[in-house]
Amino acid sequence: MKTVVRYGRSTAVLTDVDDPLAMLTPTERERADVFRLPADREAFVAAHVLVRLCAAEALGADPGGLTVVQRCDSCGGPHGKPSLVEAPELSVSWSHTHGGVAAAAGGGPIGVDIEGLRGRDFALLRKKTLTPAELRWAGEEPDQDAAFLRLWTRKEALIKVGRLSLGSMARADLVGDAGRLVARWDGFRFEDWAFDEFVGSCALPVHPAEAGGVDSGLESAGGLELVAEF
Numbered sequence: 721m722k723t724v725v726r727y728g729r730s731t732a733v734l735t736d737v738d739d740p741l742a743m744l745t746p747t748e749r750e751r752a753d754v755f756r757l758p759a760d761r762e763a764f765v766a767a768h769v770l771v772r773l774c775a776a777e778a779l780g781a782d783p784g785g786l787t788v789v790q791r792c793d794s795c796g797g798p799h800g801k802p803s804l805v806e807a808p809e810l811s812v813s814w815s816h817t818h819g820g821v822a823a824a825a826g827g828g829p830i831g832v833d834i835e836g837l838r839g840r841d842f843a844l845l846r847k848k849t850l851t852p853a854e855l856r857w858a859g860e861e862p863d864q865d866a867a868f869l870r871l872w873t874r875k876e877a878l879i880k881v882g883r884l885s886l887g888s889m890a891r892a893d894l895v896g897d898a899g900r901l902v903a904r905w906d907g908f909r910f911e912d913w914a915f916d917e918f919v920g921s922c923a924l925p926v927h928p929a930e931a932g933g934v935d936s937g938l939e940s941a942g943g944l945e946l947v948a949e950f
């Protein structure tokens with residue numbers, strides 16, 4: 721099955737569809753209403769729309785006919801790991817931040833994350849979530865905040881595929897002895913991107929043909945579609 725990953729500005733996604741709110745379930749619309757800042761509400765709606773566009777493309781289906789469900793493992797509330805009623809076998813993931821969104825759909829476990837650089841201080845998070853090798857690597861990059869978000873978004877994507885938790889982020893070393901960002905970690909590979917003030921990443925299972933460490937390019941050649949929407 722094709723894997724589709726899309727990312728962009730919330731406003732670009734929302735202007736791309738006729739009636740974004742009509743695509744959402746009543747539960748999703750109720751959750752959207754809770755956001756105080758319009759930009760955050762827009763990003764929530766845009767992410768929930770964008771995942772339907774990704775899933776529709778992966779399935780060859782109508783995005784308006786797809787129903788998102790979420791049920792929290794901890795409290796039973798309508799949030800947490802998402803799936804689609806019409807295609808429970810399809811993995812879906814999305815992420816929203818002030819003004820930016822990303823979403824993904826595909827056949828294997830998939831996790832996506834996007835974060836914004838502006839007006840944030842990452843000093844404390846950096847210390848709590850990076851390994852010594854990652855701290856050294858990020859410290860030597862020209863844009864240290866962007867380098868931190870590269871690692872952070874990869875780790876959040878790994879949380880969404882169930883390989884890490886917020887408390888265990890510092891246990892995954894995505895740099896390693898060679899002092900360079902690794903391409904793969906524990907059976908997953910990463911698709912990274914950056915645009916405007918946003919940095920994002922998607923974690924996808926390593927294709928069997930790549931498991932030996934040779935990058936076959938299979939996903940990027942045919943099976944994976946990585947699309948910038950902005």
Ligand SMILES: CC(C)(COP(=O)(O)OP(=O)(O)OC[C@H]1O[C@@H](n2cnc3c(N)ncnc32)[C@H](O)[C@@H]1OP(=O)(O)O)[C@@H](O)C(=O)NCCC(=O)NCCS
Nearest residue numbers: 792794795799800801802814815816833834876879880886
């Ligand atoms: C998953 C998590 C890392 C998301 O991080 P975030 O940067 O705050 O938010 P993002 O916009 O990137 O991602 C949010 C999306 O992640 C997804 N998500 C949430 N929990 C998830 C999980 N356990 N597994 C996979 N995906 C999950 C949802 O699709 C969510 O979208 P929504 O907010 O529109 O419902 C964070 O929510 C987390 O660690 N949650 C676990 C703890 C928790 O939520 N407990 C709730 C107890 S009531």
